[in-house]
Amino acid sequence: MSATFLGMPGNLSKNTDFPKNAAKAVQNSQLRFNLRKATHTIRGKRAAVVSELPDWQDLRAAGRAIKDHTLRHLDRYLLQLEEAVTARGGHVHWARDAAEANRIVTDLVKATGEREVVKVKSMATQEIGLNEHLAAHGITAYETDLAELIVQLGHDFPSHILVPAIHRNRAEIREIFLREMPGAPEGLTDEPRALAEAARLHLRERFLKAKVAVSGANFMIAETGTMVVLESEGNGRMCLSLPETLISVVGIEKLLPAWHDLEVFLQLLPRSSTGERMNPYTSMWTGSVEGQDFHLVLLDNGRTRVLADEVGRQALRCIRCSACLNVCPVYERAGGHAYGSVYPGPIGAILTPQLRGMGSELDASLPYASSLCGACYEVCPVAIDIPQVLVDLRAKAPHGLAERAGMRAAWWLFAREGRLAAAQRLAARLRRLIPRRLPGPLGAWTDTRDVPDIPRQSFRDWWKESGS
Amino acid sequence: MNARQEILARIRRAVAGAPEVEIPRGYRTHVTLEDPVGRFAERVGDYRAVVHVVPAAEVPGRLAELVAGRRMAAPEGLPWLEAVRGAAAELILDGPGLSVAELDRVDGVVTGCAVAVAETGTIVLDERQGRRALTLVPDYHLCVVQAAQIVASVPEALARLTPTSPLTWVSGPSATSDIELDRVEGVHGPRTLEVVISA
Amino acid sequence: MRVALFVTCVNDTLFPGTGRAVVSLLRRLGCEVDFPLAQTCCGQMHLNTGYREEAVRLARRFAGVFAGYDAVVAPSGSCAAMVREQYPRLIGRDFPAVHDLSEFLIDVLEVEDVGAYFPHxxxxxxxxxxxxxxxxxxxxxxxxxxxxxxxxxxxxxxxxxxxxxxxxxxxxxxxxxxxxxxxxxxxxxxxxxxxxxxxxxxxxxxxxxxxxxxxxxxxxxxxxxxxxxx
Known part of the structure; x- marks a missing residue:
């Protein structure tokens, strides 16, 4: 399996795994507090606007099926999209992997003669590490989404798909702005309104001067060649409509067959994502509009490998809403950085190991970063059965020797009732000898919990003696 | 093989033998509302936009009041141009010669819309409302929505739109929830959205 | 009514009191309870830890042990869910219906008041x-x-x-x-x-x-x- 680059620096993913990362994160009380507050707020908002729609489950079933149908015929729909975009004056490029996509974008920017680009928040460009690649070629990429700006100015990494700076609170953001933002207003307070205003002033000149923009897209319509971007702040509109050149890097799974399919996804996405009936701004454009030079870079980067997996391919339905992150009790405690990928939370736990393989300790530990509580599946607007994919990935993950031996022994006991009964009797005889702290990996249990008392008699022995 | 051929070949290999999928469309494609105008006004208001519901004949007068003394921009062909021109301190019409820098100097923009969605409080702008910059750069957007342009739901709105026209769906003023998920109105797009519903 | 109790390996080994309570409760409500002694584990731990093959073998064993019963009752939502949700993927459809205790009481026996007293x-x-x-x-x-x-x-x-x-x-x-x-x-x-x-x-x-x-x-x-x- 070839390595797929997923936009997180190597040092975050070497010699560590999810449990170790998470163990550090749960000690950080500020992080715990920030995450708890944010995820609980958005959970409530989502639940309220979802309950407004009497046909939510119908929309969800349609969303799931439209995505599955599109993936089944992805080749045909991609060709249709290419034809439609080209017919309206756009240029379509195909990229097998991150390196190819980065090369295409860099060459396109260089051809304009510009050294600066403005960016709309995009998971695909984060995934391929575009900003770092552009920087290596002397091109500066400015993130314009407020949270991305906070992350970029803080020399930090995103920890949430929708709200990349969710791990930062207002006081921390104020400090980052005062330290890193040229011309940050003196006397800047930590009021969200004041911080947003500072970002507005900081970015306004840049928007008005920008010649080249780079974006992703939430949806692409095969039938019409239309690109769709949902956003809140207006930075997306600034980037998409003002510059002379627009380059959109989009994963091949972002496709929908027909214009009217948007009627499903424009209802599912905002309500699942920000918990709003509709996000403030959605931009739709087809090919080259208002004289703009438009380039679409279609990105594979491991997606076709995921598509080949019968169980795992449902992860490609994902519309990056983050509802699964916001309800996940593990994400809420571990935070996004513990996942070591631009895709954190439950969706990351199934997407990252599939895109990147399970060659590293970190990636092999991701399918286990879940208690299988099922909250993610319940809120997923395209019904990705995340617990099922996790369990399937666990069967493919490498297992340690000790664990294999233990599991094998347990199976051996369960394979014959006589063996189980004998083991139960042995345990009952040794019941007084069970230490308060268990040795080995089971010590993880007794670090925080008592072990239950071993009964004198198993149920089956009671039944034989007096039950039947 | 070039990248295009290779990706297509990978896809075909990956989905070979995968089952066909039926798409169930049991969701509502048409919604009947008792008072679409009222619902639209309420939902736009929820986004903290300013909403006026006025009889059609009073629209020019109301627009005149709202733009009085302001430097405004507008698309050509706006039905209420004369009223705006008469009251605004200055009126600039959209056109290829209008630069972003000039737009940045006006106080606001007045437009109509292509369609509006009652359930979500959304206004959709198409090319008849001018180039996209027109409704983006000025800090104040005054939008006239005619009652007949209001549909109940998202599916009904999509059916009325032309995909090849650049479209902007606007639901309230620009906003961010990036700081502790605390919603703040007014970031890069117009910080004030005022809607006049012509009933 | 003759029901089979699937007590689960955890209850069998560590919490026999729960199994005894199910037997006593169901008998009080007029059921004839059987405990097939060949039962061991539904295979959930193996499946969820990534040992699918072992889980499949335990699932087959389970299906054989409980074949022929009208109803199987388990005092565990988790093990009942394992059988109902995962077995079709592991071994196909050929296994008996398993009810969690509260499902069995309310949906099958149609009783809400089981005559219990617990002043706490x-x-x-x-x-x-x-x-x-x-x-x-x-x-x-x-x-x-x-x-x-x-x-x-x-x-x-x-x-x-x-x-x-x-x-x-x-x-x-x-x-x-x-x-x-x-x-x-x-x-x-x-x-x-x-x-x-x-x-x-x-x-x-x-x-x-x-x-x-x-x-x-x-x-x-x-x-x-x-x-x-x-």
């Missing part, structure tokens, strides 16, 4: 697999409300996972413990004497923490409360 303040934790796997809904609390003397107090954040998750508890101990800490805080906030659930594995986790912290709050399986009489 109780809070109920709907475990994840009961809630989102089996969709037990309010069945357990309907049963609890009919118990004489019992004061049922709502558990804040009830639908949130306690952090057990099988081997998750030892593979990700820090997160598991953090989740349990919040669950315990919510339990203590109710002022309940007893925390009740339909899964002893989750109760072992929460109860182990409650005991380590010397809170004095007991954990009890739903069956044990429903079995209690004056």
């Amino acid at each position: 303040r109780v809070t109920y934790h709907p475990t994840c697999h009961s809630l989102r796997g089996l969709h037990l809904g309010d069945r357990p609390t309907r049963l609890l409300r009919k118990v004489r003397g019992l004061e049922l107090v709502p558990l804040p954040g009830a639908e949130e996972c306690c952090g057990f998750g099988g081997t998750f508890a030892v593979k990700n101990p820090a997160v598991s413990a953090a989740m349990c800490a919040d669950k315990v805080r919510n339990v203590l906030g109710t002022g309940a004497e007893v925390l009740c659930a339909a899964d002893n594995s989750c109760l072992m986790h929460i109860g182990g923490t409650l005991r380590r912290q010397r809170t004095g709050v007991r954990v009890m399986h739903l069956a044990e409360i429903l079995e209690a009489t004056e």
Whole structure:
């Protein structure tokens, strides 16, 4: 399996795994507090606007099926999209992997003669590490989404798909702005309104001067060649409509067959994502509009490998809403950085190991970063059965020797009732000898919990003696 | 093989033998509302936009009041141009010669819309409302929505739109929830959205 | 009515009292209860830890042991969900219907008042697999409300996972413990004497923490409360 680059620096993913990362994160009380507050707020908002729609489950079933149908015929729909975009004056490029996509974008920017680009928040460009690649070629990429700006100015990494700076609170953001933002207003307070205003002033000149923009897209319509971007702040509109050149890097799974399919996804996405009936701004454009030079870079980067997996391919339905992150009790405690990928939370736990393989300790530990509580599946607007994919990935993950031996022994006991009964009797005889702290990996249990008392008699022995 | 051929070949290999999928469309494609105008006004208001519901004949007068003394921009062909021109301190019409820098100097923009969605409080702008910059750069957007342009739901709105026209769906003023998920109105797009519903 | 009890390996080995309570309760309600001695484990631990082959073999064994029974009752939402949700993927459709205890009482026996008496303040934790796997809904609390003397107090954040998750508890101990800490805080906030659930594995986790912290709050399986009489 070839390595797929997923936009997180190597040092975050070497010699560590999810449990170790998470163990550090749960000690950080500020992080715990920030995450708890944010995820609980958005959970409530989502639940309220979802309950407004009497046909939510119908929309969800349609969303799931439209995505599955599109993936089944992805080749045909991609060709249709290419034809439609080209017919309206756009240029379509195909990229097998991150390196190819980065090369295409860099060459396109260089051809304009510009050294600066403005960016709309995009998971695909984060995934391929575009900003770092552009920087290596002397091109500066400015993130314009407020949270991305906070992350970029803080020399930090995103920890949430929708709200990349969710791990930062207002006081921390104020400090980052005062330290890193040229011309940050003196006397800047930590009021969200004041911080947003500072970002507005900081970015306004840049928007008005920008010649080249780079974006992703939430949806692409095969039938019409239309690109769709949902956003809140207006930075997306600034980037998409003002510059002379627009380059959109989009994963091949972002496709929908027909214009009217948007009627499903424009209802599912905002309500699942920000918990709003509709996000403030959605931009739709087809090919080259208002004289703009438009380039679409279609990105594979491991997606076709995921598509080949019968169980795992449902992860490609994902519309990056983050509802699964916001309800996940593990994400809420571990935070996004513990996942070591631009895709954190439950969706990351199934997407990252599939895109990147399970060659590293970190990636092999991701399918286990879940208690299988099922909250993610319940809120997923395209019904990705995340617990099922996790369990399937666990069967493919490498297992340690000790664990294999233990599991094998347990199976051996369960394979014959006589063996189980004998083991139960042995345990009952040794019941007084069970230490308060268990040795080995089971010590993880007794670090925080008592072990239950071993009964004198198993149920089956009671039944034989007096039950039947 | 070039990248295009290779990706297509990978896809075909990956989905070979995968089952066909039926798409169930049991969701509502048409919604009947008792008072679409009222619902639209309420939902736009929820986004903290300013909403006026006025009889059609009073629209020019109301627009005149709202733009009085302001430097405004507008698309050509706006039905209420004369009223705006008469009251605004200055009126600039959209056109290829209008630069972003000039737009940045006006106080606001007045437009109509292509369609509006009652359930979500959304206004959709198409090319008849001018180039996209027109409704983006000025800090104040005054939008006239005619009652007949209001549909109940998202599916009904999509059916009325032309995909090849650049479209902007606007639901309230620009906003961010990036700081502790605390919603703040007014970031890069117009910080004030005022809607006049012509009933 | 003749029902087979699938007691589950955890209850068989560690919590035989729960199995005895199910037998006593079902007999009180007029059922003839059988315990096929060849039963061992449904295979959930193996499947969820990534040992699919072993799980398949245990699932086949389960299907053979319980073949021919009209109804199988399990005092575990988690193991019942394993059979119902996962077996079709593992071994096809050829296995008997398994009911969680509260489903069996309400849907099959159609009884809510089981004649129990338990004069204590109780809070109920709907475990994840009961809630989102089996969709037990309010069945357990309907049963609890009919118990004489019992004061049922709502558990804040009830639908949130306690952090057990099988081997998750030892593979990700820090997160598991953090989740349990919040669950315990919510339990203590109710002022309940007893925390009740339909899964002893989750109760072992929460109860182990409650005991380590010397809170004095007991954990009890739903069956044990429903079995209690004056």
